[in-house]
Amino acid sequence: MAEIIPLRGWRYNQELSKNIQDLTSPLFDVVSVKQREALYQNPFNSIHLSVPQGIDPAQEAAERLQNWKTEGILRQDYLPGIYVYYQYFRLPGSDQEYCRKGFMCHMRAYDWSEKVLLRHENTLPASVNDRIALLAATQMQVSPTHGLYTDPDFMLEKYMDEAIQAPLHESEDYQGVRDVVAVIQDARIIKEFVNTLKDKPVLLADGHHRYEGSLQYRKSQMAGNQNHTGQEPYNYHFIYLTNTEACAVRILPTHRLVTQISLSSEEFLKNLAIYFTLTELSDPYDLNEIIVGKPWAFGMYLYGKPYKIRLKPEVHAQINWQLPDVVKALDLTVLHYFVFEKILGIAQEAQRYSEQIQYIRNFAECLARVDHGEAAVAFITNAVTMEQVKTVCYSGALMPQKSTFFYPKVISGFVFSSIKQNEFYLENSACF
Known part of the structure; x- marks a missing residue:
């Protein structure tokens, strides 16, 4: 099953690390334009590597990275390690603090x-x-993808709890989350991590694009290497792993906006009524609460008018996409099939490329976009559950894109992972 090995992380030098919160940045696919512009003002912020600027952004990042290495802005740890990463957070509307425990x-x-x-x-x-x-x-690899392993015995948490007592970095990020990073360099303990994962599959929680990018890069390198052995650095990916059995692994919903529709409001509502029961509401701020715990139910904000819509159970069997039943049962499959394909005419595959559909996590932003005329309609959704994620992963099928939003997001800038030949290999790799 999953083969993991420690890494010799690249990190900001000791002097710069004193203000690590000024150097970290959100993931490339969640950082807002406003956040980017503010972060770009710091010439050493990790945003310059994860979302580079310039005519040739990738080359700009490569040149900057080399300069940072040469000037000692970034330094590589001498010993390989497992980098423990804890995130302390609260959910909106709750005073309870959670701690998501994981390692890179x-x-x-x-x-x-x-x-x-x-x-x-x-x-x-x-x-x-x-x-x-x-x-x-x-x-x-500037930021790790987020993977999930299942260990009901919590074999690794005792080692992580001990390591986190001597942190390398601590900061509060843009989400209001307290991030703490430590490292384990004891070969005996690292072997416990390696052995725990070797008989387990890993579920990809977040970072599908970064992982897919690693796969495609690996394939291109294999094609050009007649002596490929499978041990080259390009065969490995930087990942952050957390235990599915921990209560602090949280998933938030990702809502959908449709920028424009060709139907009038009356026509759109009439077509919806074929498949859904519609209830007009008075307050749009009730939309996210009125659907909680109700399968196939959505909040809808259409040209400034709020509705609750819920699929009529008898029409669910009409879904003719070639999907297993566990995926057909998902709320988002219902939305993408009956609304986006059947009513709006956007075919299943075309939905992945459609500029007509936007994916927004913030509930208030969804309403504001419609109010400001930037979208015709917002669909407010329930979160996917961890059990649904597991079931779909093990089925081999796929949910619609942007189905999950694991919270909190991993932050870039604490540790960087090199796959350069002369920076990757571990002299004592046989120990692991």
Whole structure:
């Protein structure tokens, strides 16, 4: 099953690390334009490597990275390690603090067909191409993808709890989350991590585009290497692993906006009524609460008017996409099939590329976009559950794109992972 190994992380030098919160950045696919512009003002912020600027952004990142190495802005840890990463957070409207416990390492980049790393949703092709170009130019993985392993015995938490008592970095990020990073360099303990994962598959929680980029880069390198052995650095991927059995692994919903529809409001509502029961509401701010716990129910904000819509159970069997029943049963499959395909005429595959559909996590932003005329309609959704993620992954099928939003998001800038030949190999790799 999953082969993991420790890594010799690249990190900001000791002096710069004193203000690590000024150097970290959100993931490339969640950072807003406003956040980017503010972060770009710091010449050493990790945003310059994860979302580079310039005419040739990937080359710009490669040149900057080399300068940072030469000038000692970034330094590589001498010993390999497992990097423990804890995130302390609260959910909106709650005072309870959670701690999501995980660790960062290298994992072999498995093809999907090997069924070791299991995905649960589709990718957006443009984002994958962007990641391939960046990886090829820099040979540096700036932020880990988020994977999930299942260990009901919590074998590794005792080692992580001990390590986190001596942190390398601590900061509060843009989400209001307290991030703490530590490292384990004891070969005996690292072997416990390796052995715990070797008989387990890994579910890909977040970072499908970065992982797909690693796979495509690996394939291109294999094609040009007649002496490929499978041990080259390009065979490995930077990953952050957390235990599915922990209560602090949280998934939030990702809502849908449709920028424009060709139907009038009356026609659209009439077509919806064929498949859904419609209830007009008075307050749009009730939309996210009125659907909680109700399968196949959505909040809808159509040209400034709020509705609750819920699929009529008897029409569910009409879904004719070639999907297993566990995927057909998902709320988002219902929305994408009956609304986006049957009513709006956007075919299943075309939905991955459609500029007509936008994916927004923030509920208030959804309403504001409609109010400001930037979208015709917003669909408010329930979150996918962890059990649904597991079931879909093990089925081998895929959810619609942008189905899950694991919270909190991993932050870039604490540790970087190199797949350069002279920076990757571990002299004592046989110990692991």
